[in-house]
Amino acid sequence: MGRYLIKNGHLIDPANGIDGKMDILISGKEIFEVAADIDINSKNAKDADIIDASGKVIMPGFIDLHVHLREPGFEYKETVMTGAMAAAKGGVTTICPMPNTKPVIDTPAKVKDLLGRAKEAPVNILPVGAITIDQDGVDISDIAGMKEAGAAAVSEDGKSVMNTWLFRKALHEAAEAGMPVFSHCEDISLADGGVMNYGAKSEELGLPGIINAAEDVIVARDILLAKEAGCRLHLCHCSTADSVLLVEMAKKQGLLVTAEVCPHHFTMSDDEITEDDGRFKMNPPLRSRADVNALRAGLRDGIMDIISTDHAPHGTEEKAQSMLKAPFGIVGLETSFALGYTVLVKGGYLTLPQLVTKMSVNPAKVIGIDKGNLAPGKIADLVIAGIDTEYRIDSSKFASKGRNTPFNGMKVYGRIEKTFTGGEIVYDYNK
Ligand code: DOR
Ligand code: ZN
Numbered sequence: 001m002g003r004y005l006i007k008n009g010h011l012i013d014p015a016n017g018i019d020g021k022m023d024i025l026i027s028g029k030e031i032f033e034v035a036a037d038i039d040i041n042s043k044n045a046k047d048a049d050i051i052d053a054s055g056k057v058i059m060p061g062f063i064d065l066h067v068h069l070r071e072p073g074f075e076y077k078e079t080v081m082t083g084a085m086a087a088a089k090g091g092v093t094t095i096c097p098m099p100n101t102k103p104v105i106d107t108p109a110k111v112k113d114l115l116g117r118a119k120e121a122p123v124n125i126l127p128v129g130a131i132t133i134d135q136d137g138v139d140i141s142d143i144a145g146m147k148e149a150g151a152a153a154v155s156e157d158g159k160s161v162m163n164t165w166l167f168r169k170a171l172h173e174a175a176e177a178g179m180p181v182f183s184h185c186e187d188i189s190l191a192d193g194g195v196m197n198y199g200a201k202s203e204e205l206g207l208p209g210i211i212n213a214a215e216d217v218i219v220a221r222d223i224l225l226a227k228e229a230g231c232r233l234h235l236c237h238c239s240t241a242d243s244v245l246l247v248e249m250a251k252k253q254g255l256l257v258t259a260e261v262c263p264h265h266f267t268m269s270d271d272e273i274t275e276d277d278g279r280f281k282m283n284p285p286l287r288s289r290a291d292v293n294a295l296r297a298g299l300r301d302g303i304m305d306i307i308s309t310d311h312a313p314h315g316t317e318e319k320a321q322s323m324l325k326a327p328f329g330i331v332g333l334e335t336s337f338a339l340g341y342t343v344l345v346k347g348g349y350l351t352l353p354q355l356v357t358k359m360s361v362n363p364a365k366v367i368g369i370d371k372g373n374l375a376p377g378k379i380a381d382l383v384i385a386g387i388d389t390e391y392r393i394d395s396s397k398f399a400s401k402g403r404n405t406p407f408n409g410m411k412v413y414g415r416i417e418k419t420f421t422g423g424e425i426v427y428d429y430n431k
């Protein structure tokens with residue numbers, strides 16, 4: 001196993017209160033030493049590869065609780081390997097793939113099969129199991145068994161468990177098993193076949209809209225049920241101003257509730273949709289400017305704790321259609337840090353340590369893993385980035401099979417230079 005001495009970088013390690021110039025020595029899988037100046041001739045560093053990180057920041061690897069890998073079943077959209085390579089390129093060293101594959105990941109055996117497929121991947125993969133068998137909303141899956149098999153959480157992502165009685169029962173079983181529930185909040189009857197946000201823009205384009213309440217009523221329902229069950233609840237892809245208010249209420253009550261915001265929802269509003277183009281279609285949809293501002297404020301005020309992508313790759317032809325026909329979803333793994341840094345840090349909503357907390361420290365806490373921390377003895381999952389580097393997002397260079405992003409061509413700051421997983425370099429911009 002290799003040794004690396006990263007010199008002259010600016011270390012941002014919020015878990016240990018570090019925001020300053022520090023050298024890091026990696027030995028094997030672990031961080032060996034963190035100090036202001038590690039001598040390259042010292043006993044432990046002398047045969048290490050030296051990496052000069054002058055002008056760069058070093059952060060714990062990002063942890064994305066919400067990605068879609070599409071394997072098994074939809075390998076033309078993404079495989080475990082291509083999705084993991086996209087993660088490495090985005091500085092993301094741990095990903096939680098959602099279970100809406102074919103077949104659905106709904107048994108301990110299927111969790112183990114996915115973990116087997118993930119063995120050679122360049123990042124850590126912690127599967128999310130389905131709440132109900134085949135995500136049919138009829139029979140609750142073996143939540144305790146899937147936890148035993150290595151699943152990090154359960155989720156019905158792609159939809160909500162609309163039967164409230166059944167969902168309550170699942171929350172109780174999850175609480176019993178100590179398993180977090182990741183909730184996609186969407187009342188399917190209120191969504192009413194909409195393909196974008198309901199508002200002036202959907203009227204202008206003549207497309208069916210999705211009202212905010214389709215999300216809000218389920219956010220409220222799930223918070224109340226999680227309170228009753230004593231279950232850890234993580235709210236996926238919150239997109240509305242009222243979701244932020246409801247999460248604030250839950251936090252005031254001290255509930256085990258966390259909430260994620262996706263980069264697209266804090267970056268772009270529906271008035272920026274220029275035409276009926278499938279690349280602007282995701283679920284929940286891009287909302288109004290007022291919602292975008294509420295999400296940014298919620299992140300700033302510590303109400304919204306997590307940034308995850310809902311990385312949802314699809315085939316180019318599928319997404320080239322009208323929003324009426326294209327599938328929901330955009331890719332996100334290779335643009336999340338740059339969008340977070342450009343919009344939230346440069347935009348004055350978060351400090352860089354706060355952004356790192358929402359992309360690494362807090363997600364680790366939700367699923368209870370010992371990551372998001374670069375102290376000596378911890379696993380060396382980390383990322384080196386150039387935050388002053390300005391460039392244009394170029395989807396043709398993505399490692400993901402998915403090219404479906406509304407951000408192609410956007411000017412951003414923050415380039416991932418190197419990603420380490422378990423002490424190994426799994427992505428290098430210069431190679
Ligand atoms: O945009 C989305 N895409 N939202 C979802 O909830 C599902 C996802 C997918 O699987 O494509
Ligand atoms: Zn979802």
Ligand code: ZN
Nearest residue numbers: 098157158310
């Ligand atoms: Zn999703």
